[in-house]
Amino acid sequence: MSQKPEDFFKNIISHSKEYGYIFQSSEIYDGLSAVYDYGQNGAELKKNIREYWWRAMVQMHENIVGIDAAIFMHPTTWKASGHVDAFNDPLIDNKDSKKRYRADVLIEEHVAKIEDKIEKEVEKAKKRFENFDEAMFRSTNARVVEYQNKINDINNRFKNAMNDGNLAEVKQIIVDCEIVDPVSGSRNWTDVRQFNLMFSTAMGSVDGEGSTIYLRPETAQGIFVNYLNVQKTGRMKIPFGIAQTGKAFRNEIVARQFIFRMREFEQMEMQFFCKPGTEKEWYEYWKDARLKWHHSLGLGKENYKFHDHVKLAFYANAASDIEFQFPFGFKELEGIHSRTDYDLKQHEQFSGKKLQYFDPEEGASYVPYVVETSVGLDRLFLSILSAAFKEEKLQDGETRVVLSLPPALAPIKAAVFPLVKKDGLPELAEKIINQLKFDHIVTYDEKDAVGRRYRRQDAIGTPYCITVDHQSLEDGTVTVRHRDTMQQDRIKIEALNDFLNERVSMKSLLKQL
RNA sequence: GCGGAAGUAGCUCAAUUGGUAGAGCUCCAGCCUUCCAAGCUGGAGGUUGCGGGUUCGAGACCCGUCUUCCGCUCCA
Numbered sequence: 001m002s003q004k005p006e007d008f009f010k011n012i013i014s015h016s017k018e019y020g021y022i023f024q025s026s027e028i029y030d031g032l033s034a035v036y037d038y039g040q041n042g043a044e045l046k047k048n049i050r051e052y053w054w055r056a057m058v059q060m061h062e063n064i065v066g067i068d069a070a071i072f073m074h075p076t077t078w079k080a081s082g083h084v085d086a087f088n089d090p091l092i093d094n095k096d097s098k099k100r101y102r103a104d105v106l107i108e109e110h111v112a113k114i115e116d117k118i119e120k121e122v123e124k125a126k127k128r129f130e131n132f133d134e135a136m137f138r139s140t141n142a143r144v145v146e147y148q149n150k151i152n153d154i155n156n157r158f159k160n161a162m163n164d165g166n167l168a169e170v171k172q173i174i175v176d177c178e179i180v181d182p183v184s185g186s187r188n189w190t191d192v193r194q195f196n197l198m199f200s201t202a203m204g205s206v207d208g209e210g211s212t213i214y215l216r217p218e219t220a221q222g223i224f225v226n227y228l229n230v231q232k233t234g235r236m237k238i239p240f241g242i243a244q245t246g247k248a249f250r251n252e253i254v255a256r257q258f259i260f261r262m263r264e265f266e267q268m269e270m271q272f273f274c275k276p277g278t279e280k281e282w283y284e285y286w287k288d289a290r291l292k293w294h295h296s297l298g299l300g301k302e303n304y305k306f307h308d309h310v311k312l313a314f315y316a317n318a319a320s321d322i323e324f325q326f327p328f329g330f331k332e333l334e335g336i337h338s339r340t341d342y343d344l345k346q347h348e349q350f351s352g353k354k355l356q357y358f359d360p361e362e363g364a365s366y367v368p369y370v371v372e373t374s375v376g377l378d379r380l381f382l383s384i385l386s387a388a389f390k391e392e393k394l395q396d397g398e399t400r401v402v403l404s405l406p407p408a409l410a411p412i413k414a415a416v417f418p419l420v421k422k423d424g425l426p427e428l429a430e431k432i433i434n435q436l437k438f439d440h441i442v443t444y445d446e447k448d449a450v451g452r453r454y455r456r457q458d459a460i461g462t463p464y465c466i467t468v469d470h471q472s473l474e475d476g477t478v479t480v481r482h483r484d485t486m487q488q489d490r491i492k493i494e495a496l497n498d499f500l501n502e503r504v505s506m507k508s509l510l511k512q513l
Numbered sequence: 514g515c516g517g518a519a520g521u522a523g524c525u526c527a528a529u530u531g532g533u534a535g536a537g538c539u540c541c542a543g544c545c546u547u548c549c550a551a552g553c554u555g556g557a558g559g560u561u562g563c564g565g566g567u568u569c570g571a572g573a574c575c576c577g578u579c580u581u582c583c584g585c586u587c588c589a
Contacts (some may be wrong), residue, residue, distance in 0.1 A: 010582080018524070018539095029580050030562055082589075091587085102587095132553075186535065193514080197588090218589085252588070256581095261588085313589045337589090398550080418547045451549030458549095467548065475552065 009327035012389050013258055014428055017501070019460050021385070022104045022259060023046065034256065034263050041460055044411030044441065046266075050245055052409065052506055053268045056513055057243045064270065065234055069222025071247060072203065072213050077221050081343065081352035083214075089168055090162070091192040099268055101181075102172050103192045107158050110177050111151050116146045130244040151324075167192040183337075186338045196366055199249045220372060222246075223271045224343045227368075231273075238357055238368055239282065239300055241275040245377065250363065257328060263342060266377040273368040276341065276360065283318050283338040284452050288512070290334055291322060296311075296512040297406050299387035305330065307347035311352065314341035324383040333383055334375035334480045341367040360403070385411065388461060403461030407504045412462045413440040414500060417453050419469040421446045432493060439497055440504065458483055466496065 016022040017088045021042035025035035038046055058066045078084045081329055090103040097322070122143050124412045126132050138144055154173060161169035180187050203213040216222065230242055245268045252261055259265075274282045287306065294303050302325075309319040318338040323330040344355045344367045356365040388404045407413070416432050418425030426446055436442045445453045450467060457465050465481040472478050472493070479488045480499065502508075 013581095014524080027580095031581080033580070091514080130548095190514085249589090272534070315589080335589095337535085379558080394549090394564075396549095400550080417548095418546065449547065449552095451547090452551075455550045456549080465549095469548075481548080489550075 009258075009386075010384055012327065014192075014383065015389060015403075015459070016042070019403075034252070034261065036259050036262060040413040044383070045384070045405065045409055045461075046377065048269065048409040048411070049380055050377060050382065052509060053293075053377075053380075054243065054245065055391055055443060055506060055510060056239070057270050060510060060513060061241065061338075063236070063239065064243055064272075066224065066243040066245075066286045067230060068246065069219065069226060069244060071216050071249075073221060073225070075212060075214065077225060077347075078198065078214050078217075079347040079359065081216055081221050082346070088141070090167060090192045090198070092171065092192045103174060104158070104162070106179050107154065107173060107177070109172075110179050111154055112149050114151050118144050121147075123457055135435060151281045154352070181182065197251055198351060199251060216252050218248050218374075219244045219267045219269050220244045220343070220374065222270060223269065224370075225351075226348055227271075227273065227344065227488065228353075238359060239272060239278070241270050241272040243268075244268040245269075260326065260328075260331065262378060262468055264382050267374060268377050268380075270317055271339075271371065272371040272372060272373075273357070273360075276366055276369045279338050279340070279369040280318065283336065285319055286371055287322075287375050289337050290336060290375075294322060294324075297384065297409075298507050299384065299406075303383075304333075307332070324379075326383065327386050329377075333379050334373065337372045337374070339370040339372050341369050343370060344368065380394065381438040400455055400458055402458040402483065405461040405463070406509070408465040408506045408509050410461045410463050410504070411441065412443050412457070412460060413504045414442045414466055415462050416442060416444050416451070416466045417450055417468065418446050419450055419467055423470065424471070424473060425468045428472055432466060434498060435493070436500065440500055454481060454486075464500065464508050 012205075013022075019041060020039035020258050023037045023039050024031040025037050026032045027370045049052075054066060058064050072076070072471040081372075092101055092103045093107065118138075120135060121141065122137065125137050126134070138148075154177065157169065161167075161173065168191070171189065174189060174192075175187070178187065181189075198217050199211050199215040201215065203211050206433075223244055227242065230236060231240070246266065247264060248267050249264050254262060272282055272286065291304060291306070294304050304325075305323050305324050307321045307330075309321070312319055316337050317340050320336050322334040322336070324333040325342050347353075348355045348367065355367060355370050359367045384405065387404070390402050390404060392400050392402060394400060403410075414436060416436070418429045429444060429446070433444050435441055443457075445456070447453070454465055459484070463483045466485075467479045467481065469479065476492045476493050478493055478496070480487045480496075
């Protein structure tokens with residue numbers, strides 16, 4: 001990576017488009033911001049990544065099962081999870097400083113300032129009088145009462161404005177309070193706008209009250225609401241896990257950096273239910289297991305690191321991210337969170353259903369604690385693509401662009417070429433295709449010089465190219481050319497399936513875990 | 514969302530001060546047959562992102578809009 005990181009990233013983006021990995025959504029209509037489509041090769045790579053994750057989690061763990069919960073969920077789900085209230089912020093910009101603020105925070109800070117003034121009055125009075133009756137002072141002192149009235153007035157107005165969804169009134173409060181931007185010191189504000197994290201739509205053919213449905217902003221809640229169904233029907237014993245992959249939707253304020261932050265994205269999550277008090281052990285176990293999984297891809301251990309959260313979300317008692325060195329720096333790839341019993345307790349409360357587990361060893365019931373692993377499939381895709389993308393300078397001065405994808409994840413496992421388009425070589429190549437296609441996705445190419453065809457496959461990331469030449473007709477062998485080394489082996493045609501199976505299967509990856 | 518920059522063929526880019534939209538590569542058909550891309554012949558492909566405006570005339574100037582990039586801002 002001798003060039004500037006931005007250029008490197010740009011090259012990856014244009015390479016992705018040129019070779020059928022990623023297209024911008026609705027491109028012929030000028031595109032849709034922060035939404036991307038996966039092309040013929042991207043869909044394969046993505047599917048393979050998903051499959052490797054699924055096998056590592058579900059197939060390799062007897063106590064983990066997978067589900068596929070719907071994207072639509074009962075609206076109360078999102079009240080219980082906290083998404084409805086916690087991600088509904090009124091935002092305002094200062095036109096001079098270009099800074100954005102949460103309008104409610106600005107007003108709260110203003111109120112806090114007035115409260116400080118009251119406290120100062122109280123402190124002063126305390127020093128002045130011997131037998132100081134603080135409660136009396138607060139309720140009678142003219143200045144304090146005036147301040148307090150102001151606070152009550154502001155709070156009432158704000159409460160009403162938010163309840164009515166009256167954003168103009170929220171702005172008016174900021175104007176009336178003469179709140180200034182702490183950076184620019186100006187009162188030059190934009191209108192207040194509502195920020196909603198969740199996309200909403202209407203269920204049923206008739207619009208109206210109560211029919212608002214959200215597109216899920218995370219897959220986790222589909223697991224939590226099904227936890228008891230799975231536990232009972234699968235006769236699962238704690239500790240056990242439920243895995244799920246699927247689309248999630250978030251209205252990000254700023255969605256950028258290609259597929260790193262999209263409005264529609266795919267998560268791969270596993271919620272691990274364990275006995276209260278054991279959650280830290282499992283948290284450490286999963287941190288370790290997940291890092292190992294990433295390392296097994298062979299993209300360089302130095303590209304991964306943990307970032308432990310210091311400031312924890314209200315529901316968590318431990319949290320860490322696995323970060324990857326993207327072309328634009330170390331960024332979050334996967335989160336491992338110890339979520340306590342927060343989610344299940346919330347759903348108990350909102351649904352009125354008991355979500356407890358009877359532990360025969362304890363002889364008692366409890367709400368399990370949860371350790372979550374949550375990885376972004378699209379981010380994982382980008383991490384693999386950016387680590388695999390290489391612009392090589394060869395010894396003879398030529399350059400080549402190669403995607404050194406892990407063979408098990410590569411969209412196309414092998415390409416078959418006739419060295420020349422005559423003498424029966426194409427026919428033999430077709431026969432080989434027909435022999436291999438039952439095991440793997442393979443492709444055929446007879447156009448242009450063979451070296452050129454090798455380069456084309458390098459750019460797609462195909463790990464093996466099989467070339468049929470005149471010797472093949474005589475002794476039934478072909479050359480197999482390796483993508484990364486460009487070395488060739490001569491192999492019997494009958495041995496090709498075994499050769500490929502051994503090298504492109506996920507088994508070798510799974511064995512490293 | 515704010516500020517800055519950009520948008521011309523699938524890709525990379527041209528097009529004097531406003532005066533007929535071009536090239537290379539790619540792609541397709543054919544020729545050639547050579548194990549590490551760019552031989553030969555022919556061909557396809559553009560309402561210059563979109564919509565208005567100024568002008569005799571706009572790829573170029575003005576306004577709006579969409580998208581992308583960079584920097585802010587936000588992110589359980």
